[in-house]
Amino acid sequence: MISRYSLPEMAELWSDQTRYATWARVEVLACEAQALLGRVPESALADIRNAPVPSAERVAELERERDHEVLSFLAAFCEGMPADSARWVHLGMTxxxxxxxxxxxxxxxxxxxxxxxxxxxxxxxxxxxxxxxxxxxxxxxxxxxxxxxxxxxxxxxxxxxxxxxxxxxxxxxxxxxxxxxxxxxxxxxxxxxxVEQHVCGAxxxxxxxxxxxxxxxxxxxxxxxxxxxxxxxxxxxxxxxxxxxxxxxxxxxEPRTVAYQGSSAMPHKRxxxxxxxxxxxxxxxxxxxxxxxxxxxxxxxxxxxxxxxxxxxxxxxxxxxxxxxxxxxxxxxxxxxxPGRMRAAISQSEGRVYSSAVLADLLESGGDRERAYRMIQDAANGEDFLTLLKTEGIETDHLRPERFxxxxxxxxxxxxxxxxxxx
The missing domain is CATH 1.20.200.10 (Fumarase/aspartase (Central domain))
Structure with a gap:
């Protein structure tokens, strides 16, 4: 991923060098298990543990000769230990x-x-x-x-x-x-x-x-x-x-910094x-x-x-x-x-956003649903919703956002x- 959308801790986790460090740890743990089983000598295990993690550059160099990343890593890893110990690395593994x-x-x-x-x-x-x-x-x-x-x-x-x-x-x-x-x-x-149990458990x-x-x-x-x-x-x-x-x-x-500039042509843009x-x-x-x-x-x-x-x-x-x-x-x-802009948006509706409450009030007072719905709908399509409701004898003073x-x-x-x- 390009650095623009990467944070350091995640980018580091996916770096080639971190991958090879993790591979080295798996190989060491596998050798530890093999030593516990008596298949790898303790002297070889000490050499394997002490071997440095190969650099990403060295692995890449060897991969140009081998065309196989894992084999190149193993070759680079084994360069850091005696040959007699290196032969136990990756034993039985694919x-x-x-x-x-x-x-x-x-x-x-x-x-x-x-x-x-x-x-x-x-x-x-x-x-x-x-x-x-x-x-x-x-x-x-x-x-x-x-x-x-x-x-x-x-x-x-x-x-x-x-x-x-x-x-x-x-x-x-x-x-x-x-x-x-x-x-x-x-x-x-x-x-x-x-070996699997030991490595995965660790x-x-x-x-x-x-x-x-x-x-x-x-x-x-x-x-x-x-x-x-x-x-x-x-x-x-x-x-x-x-x-x-x-x-x-x-x-x-959105939050802005002092460095913010919204448009190369229009300075007012946010x-x-x-x-x-x-x-x-x-x-x-x-x-x-x-x-x-x-x-x-x-x-x-x-x-x-x-x-x-x-x-x-x-x-x-x-x-x-x-x-x-x-x-x-x-x-x-x-x-x-x-908040002022939010309140203003409610006011701009001139009470129309309360239509469901008006409908519920009319139905609870025994009104016919179809007639009540159409009457409110017609009033909402008019110029002054609340005034038109009042001409129908409907009380509107209690219509406020808090009602909802x-x-x-x-x-x-x-x-x-x-x-x-x-x-």
Whole structure:
């Protein structure tokens, strides 16, 4: 992923050097297990443990000679130890015993970073929802004025959407945090299952129950579906900010720095560029999720068609999502809210947004539904809605936004329960 949409901690996790450090750790752990089984001498194990992690540059240099990354890594790794000890490295293993077990460890760590960012976003949404619980605004359906609600209610809905995304990510993390060290077609023919148990246990991983040399790729597909869903939920927040930021609405505005410049030609512009960026990144995440599904069906025990794909989609998707969740939290935390503009939008309707309450009052007093509906509809199409209602003998003085918030505490109690998760 380009540096523009990468944060340092996630970018470092997916660097070539970190990958080779993880590979080295897997090889050392495997040798430890073999030593416990009496297959690797303790003297060789000490040399293997002390061998430095090869540089990414050295592995790349050797790969130009071998055209095989794992073999190039092993050659570079073994350069750091005596030849008599190097012969025990990778004993009984195949390439993807190393690659997939290390990948499971990396995916688990990447998920932890992403879940942490998503939890921060949830906490910020909850805090801002509480702050604006009584900030009355107009609700909109089909883009049109509907009934009064509050800005806090909007934010609470987003907070619960992020909470559901966190739960999906947690479930997906469990599925991808697995490894396998089982040999060429997963039968453990040349390696004791104890090696797998030792390595995966040390790395905090589960074990693929029926390995085929590789970890099943439906696990990765599940993760990127969860990542894409988080992205879509963030896009929903961003879309709301974009709509409420329009010049003729201007109920909210993105946080600005002193360096902000909105247009190269029009100095007055205050464009919602962060929200637009978040919306665009969500499109990438959906594409990566679809691509991950293409990796599930492989030939027989395995082929290599998945490798080139996941070298791109796994680091890119998790890096983008981490950036997106972090940027969304910053956006919501600094979002400017204009309650006066929100009240003004309600006033602009000249009472039409209270039509459902008028209809309910008429029906409760024994009115005919069809006649009452048509009468209110006709009045709403006129020039002065409230005056026209009064000519029909309908009292309108009690029509205020607060009428629609009488049971708002029901939702607030649910929000408080969500807030407790971050305390």
């Amino acid at each position: 390439s993807y015993d190393l690659v997939d077990t290390a990948l499971g460890h990396t995916l688990a760590r990447a998920c932890d970073l992403l879940i942490g960012a998503a939890r921060r976003l949830r906490a910020v949404l909850v805090d801002r929802a509480v702050e604006h619980w009584e900030t009355v605004c107009i609700g909109r359906t089909h883009g049109m004025h509907a009934e009064p609600t509050t800005f806090g209610h909007k934010l609470a809905g987003f907070a619960f959407a992020i909470d559901r995304s966190i739960r999906r990510l947690e479930a997906a993390r469990e599925q991808v945090a697995v490894g396998t060290i089982s040999g060429s077609v997963g039968t453990y023919a040349l390696i004791d299952p104890f 790395l905090g991983l589960g074990v693929e129950p029926v390995p085929s040399q590789i970890v099943a790729r439906d696990r990765h597909a599940q993760l990127l579906q969860a990542v894409a869903t988080l992205g879509a939920c963030i896009e929903q927040i961003a879309t709301e900010v974009r709509l409420l930021s329009r010049s003729e609405v201007r109920e909210v505005e 464009n919602p560029t962060t929200s637009e960026r978040l919306s665009g990144l969500a499109r990438l995440l959906r594409g990566y999720a679809d691509t991950a599904l293409e990796d599930v069906a492989l030939w027989h025990e395995r082929d290599l068609s998945h490798s080139s794909v996941e070298r791109v989609v796994l680091p890119d998707a998790l890096t983008i999502a981490h950036y997106q969740a972090t940027a969304a939290a910053d956006l919501v935390a600094g979002l400017q809210v204009f 918030l009488a049971r708002h505490d029901v939702v607030y109690k649910r929000l408080e329960a969500l807030r407790d998760l971050d305390d």
